[in-house]
Amino acid sequence: MDYRALDVERVHADTLLDGLRRPLHDLRISVTDRCNLRCTYCMPREIFDENHAYLPRSELLTFEEIERLAGLFIRLGVRKIRLTGGEPLLRHGIEQLIEKLARRQTAEGVPVEIALTTNGVLLARKAQSLKDAGLSRVTVSLDGLSNATFQRMSGSEVAVATVLEGIAAARTAGLGPVKVNMVVKRGANEHEILPMAEHFRHSGIVLRFIEFMDVGTSNGWRMDDVVPAREILDRIAVCHPLEQLDPHYSGEVAERWRYADGAGEVGVIASVTHAFCNECSRVRLATDGRLYTCLFASEGLDLRAPLRQGEGDRVLTNLIADCWGRRSDQYSQLRHAATGEAASQVKKVEMSYIGG
Ligand code: SAM
Ligand code: SF4
Ligand code: SF4
Numbered sequence: 001m002d003y004r005a006l007d008v009e010r011v012h013a014d015t016l017l018d019g020l021r022r023p024l025h026d027l028r029i030s031v032t033d034r035c036n037l038r039c040t041y042c043m044p045r046e047i048f049d050e051n052h053a054y055l056p057r058s059e060l061l062t063f064e065e066i067e068r069l070a071g072l073f074i075r076l077g078v079r080k081i082r083l084t085g086g087e088p089l090l091r092h093g094i095e096q097l098i099e100k101l102a103r104r105q106t107a108e109g110v111p112v113e114i115a116l117t118t119n120g121v122l123l124a125r126k127a128q129s130l131k132d133a134g135l136s137r138v139t140v141s142l143d144g145l146s147n148a149t150f151q152r153m154s155g156s157e158v159a160v161a162t163v164l165e166g167i168a169a170a171r172t173a174g175l176g177p178v179k180v181n182m183v184v185k186r187g188a189n190e191h192e193i194l195p196m197a198e199h200f201r202h203s204g205i206v207l208r209f210i211e212f213m214d215v216g217t218s219n220g221w222r223m224d225d226v227v228p229a230r231e232i233l234d235r236i237a238v239c240h241p242l243e244q245l246d247p248h249y250s251g252e253v254a255e256r257w258r259y260a261d262g263a264g265e266v267g268v269i270a271s272v273t274h275a276f277c278n279e280c281s282r283v284r285l286a287t288d289g290r291l292y293t294c295l296f297a298s299e300g301l302d303l304r305a306p307l308r309q310g311e312g313d314r315v316l317t318n319l320i321a322d323c324w325g326r327r328s329d330q331y332s333q334l335r336h337a338a339t340g341e342a343a344s345q346v347k348k349v350e351m352s353y354i355g356g
Pocket of ligand 2: 035036037038039042043085086087119141352
């Protein structure tokens, strides 16, 4: 499916608006809170160690439950579903879930993009089956090209080559356009900005740099560790001049830039220094069926209980619509941009559980 065509759907989607008149368009589903990496900014090993209590299987939404909820979200205007986690490729039988979602979007009669974000470790062996199941696209996270940096960032001994093979397999399988996300942390992998840009120039893959965010409460976030998007762009532009591109659609979180010499495109996601809450149309369904209207939320709406109590579509739809209608989240815009002071001192949920 041409994902640009989704813009049209966006305009014509049922306009369920939140308290700040933002439509509901994107649904992110965390299918597991487990991961085979320990990225320092997400699941630091000191905290996510062998004593960490992951959700027991009985508390995870089943594929049937996810499919049913996805159908309701589609009817409420969702046109993009992203599977995430934790590491979504660790969820046993993930292809079956993708098949169900693909069938559901056909049954609902509207085009819905089904995407997945992965660390790429298991992608080489799964890319073709994911494509066959109906996945539209993948985004792969990769924080550096040297093994030393990547292994330090990911708290693992995985080789960069494993992730690069995953990216290549995704392209061969037709899971495109493939995007690569790199979280940049001051003093940790900023020296990889230019090598990463140069590696992906001329490749057709869009590399996007993400500012290190204060999600959860375990990653020891400090404003000093954030490399502002502007600085990232300046570092690239010294060697490879850049020109800004228009967004694909209003509300696109990544700012788009093209290499002036025609070598392709890069993006920056300036969640900290240039917050985009005004346009935020995302809702997150956590691994256990709680619904969160912001990445930085501390409370979610329990959808699993009414699902398992046998409530009908109407009750569930009203719960979701009411939750979205009452939404007024704008955490990143309220965070003091200069000092990085948190907008709230309340304990926030972890990214691996809520779905990044
Ligand atoms: N495990 C998969 C992966 O890493 O792609 C999917 C889940 S991960 C939580 C989704 C995305 O969130 C990744 O691109 C990751 O780099 C990003 N992420 C996690 N913690 C972050 C943080 N503190 N700041 C910015 N991005 C973060
Ligand atoms: Fe795992 Fe993704 Fe978090 Fe890294 S960013 S620890 S790969 S969930
Ligand atoms: Fe959306 Fe919350 Fe992020 Fe703002 S801080 S862009 S409301 S998820």
